[in-house]
Amino acid sequence: xxxxxxxxxxxxxSHEWAREEDGTVRIGISDFAQDELGxxxxxxxxxxxxxxxxxxxxxxxxxxxxVSDIYAPLAGTVTATNDVLLDDPELVNDDPYGExxxxxxxxxxxxxxxxxxxxxxxxxx
Amino acid sequence: MxxxxxxxxxAHDDVGAQFTDFGGWDMPVEFDSIxxxxxxxxEAVGKFDVSHMxxxxxxxxxxxxxxxxxxxxxxxxxxxxxxxxxxxxxEDGTILDDTVVYNLPAEADAAYxxxxxxxxxxxxxDRWVSHREEWGLDATVENRTETxxxxxxxxxxxxxxxxxxxxxxxxxxxxxxxxxxAVAGVDAFVARTGYTGEAxxxxxxxxxxxxxxxxxxxxxxxxxxxxxTLRIEMGFLLSxxxxxxxxxxRNPYEAGIGFVVALDTDFVGRDTxxxxxxxxxxxxxxxxxxxxxxxxxxxxxxxxxxxxxxGEVTSGTMSPTLGEPIALAYxxxxxxxxxxxxxxxxxGEPKKARTTTTPFLS
Numbered sequence: 001x002x003x004x005x006x007x008x009x010x011x012x013x014s015h016e017w018a019r020e021e022d023g024t025v026r027i028g029i030s031d032f033a034q035d036e037l038g039x040x041x042x043x044x045x046x047x048x049x050x051x052x053x054x055x056x057x058x059x060x061x062x063x064x065x066x067v068s069d070i071y072a073p074l075a076g077t078v079t080a081t082n083d084v085l086l087d088d089p090e091l092v093n094d095d096p097y098g099e100x101x102x103x104x105x106x107x108x109x110x111x112x113x114x115x116x117x118x119x120x121x122x123x124x125x
Numbered sequence: 126m127x128x129x130x131x132x133x134x135x136a137h138d139d140v141g142a143q144f145t146d147f148g149g150w151d152m153p154v155e156f157d158s159i160x161x162x163x164x165x166x167x168e169a170v171g172k173f174d175v176s177h178m179x180x181x182x183x184x185x186x187x188x189x190x191x192x193x194x195x196x197x198x199x200x201x202x203x204x205x206x207x208x209x210x211x212x213x214x215x216e217d218g219t220i221l222d223d224t225v226v227y228n229l230p231a232e233a234d235a236a237y238x239x240x241x242x243x244x245x246x247x248x249x250x251d252r253w254v255s256h257r258e259e260w261g262l263d264a265t266v267e268n269r270t271e272t273x274x275x276x277x278x279x280x281x282x283x284x285x286x287x288x289x290x291x292x293x294x295x296x297x298x299x300x301x302x303x304x305x306x307a308v309a310g311v312d313a314f315v316a317r318t319g320y321t322g323e324a325x326x327x328x329x330x331x332x333x334x335x336x337x338x339x340x341x342x343x344x345x346x347x348x349x350x351x352x353x354t355l356r357i358e359m360g361f362l363l364s365x366x367x368x369x370x371x372x373x374x375r376n377p378y379e380a381g382i383g384f385v386v387a388l389d390t391d392f393v394g395r396d397t398x399x400x401x402x403x404x405x406x407x408x409x410x411x412x413x414x415x416x417x418x419x420x421x422x423x424x425x426x427x428x429x430x431x432x433x434x435x436g437e438v439t440s441g442t443m444s445p446t447l448g449e450p451i452a453l454a455y456x457x458x459x460x461x462x463x464x465x466x467x468x469x470x471x472x473g474e475p476k477k478a479r480t481t482t483t484p485f486l487s
């Protein structure tokens with residue numbers, strides 16, 4: 001099975017993606033991660049304004065079969081959360097890099113320390 | 126210890142199933158998605174490889190008596206071709222396992238067959254043999270767990286789909302009845318039983334013919350994930366999770382299966398259970414519906430609205446059919462009535478819940 005790994009994202013080894021858009025960074029979980037979890041039924045997200053350090057767990061994602069923490073790929077302050085997921089958590093399965101995004105950060109650092117798409121592809125091979 | 130592999134292990138791998146260790150067996154947990162598989166069974170039909178279930182054959186002049194004295198239900202009531210649900214209890218009335226006992230049809234090469242849960246086959250084989258010795262009964266006991274594959278076909282369309290592969294009169298096969306019949310040309314036992322609350326069958330066929338039967342029954346393959354959500358919606362027990370002789374010892378009255386206890390028969394645990402039946406159990410397995418968001422899971426604490434601890438969730442899930450979180454928990458007897466307010470503590474947060482009767486599906 002092959003998984004979608006968009007070129008415009010960088011990745012954390014624990015399967016989160018980060019994408020820079022006009023000075024903010026949007027964060028979600030990868031196609032591989034949503035497939036491993038299966039049907040997502042519940043997402044718990046942080047409050048806006050919360051300050052995250054790199055690899056802080058900032059939320060929880062529950063599928064029918066598992067509970068998983070979600071980790072911040074980089075340090076920053078939460079500026080937006082995708083509250084649509086509270087009612088439609090299955091968007092994480094349907095569109096993990098699009099409508100299934102989780103939070104936006106005002107970043108305190110660059111994305112340079114994260115895995116490139118190729119490096120992430122090697123990890124999940 | 127290496128995992129036991131069902132005969133269809135490679136076939137499941139070929140279609141991309143995810144696997145999990147269940148009762149010492151390497152079993153498919155998910156083929157497509159739990160929701161897809163669950164919905165197929167509720168609305169159409171799905172097939173499950175349940176070859177991890179044990180099979181113990183018992184024959185000889187005292188076979189019926191041996192099974193009767195080791196299970197809570199009344200085996201003497203079973204005519205050939207009939208089965209019954211039962212608990213296997215110890216002297217304290219604690220459930221060791223739950224099972225279905227079949228009085229096999231006359232053409233079978235054994236008199237009785239019972240189905241222990243995954244990983245319990247050797248323990249139950251030993252239990253039957255040691256009690257046969259202790260009681261001086263004349264019976265042969267044989268562990269056929271790796272002789273038979275077991276395939277469950279479940280859902281409203283199951284009878285129609287199975288009818289395409291067998292000449293057996295399926296309309297004439299009542300609930301818990303079993304017949305010998307060819308399925309897809311393979312000699313098998315077909316029982317009208319299941320673990321989903323839907324119409325359906327469980328098919329026992331020779332281990333090496335599993336793939337012939339499996340592939341002939343063309344429908345949604347389902348894994349243990351959907352098997353779990355389907356059974357929780359019905360409030361059916363899972364051995365080792367909703368009761369466990371060491372970690373969570375429970376008797377049939379607490380577990381809500383007092384209907385399988387035939388106190389007018391003689392079986393191990395009978396006298397203790399007679400006393401519990403007279404007094405009433407102190408705790409009962411109760412259904413819970415969560416009003417707040419969250420997924421209740423095994424081991425989560427249940428409290429009063431004031432935070433006083435009442436018990437623990439034994440099974441829970443987000444019900445795919447109802448779209449709401451549901452759970453089973455042992456609570457003090459006074460919480461057995463529906464619509465009582467409790468809390469389920471999820472990651473430190475008390476979530477509102479109400480007690481309810483099971484099955485969760487009407």
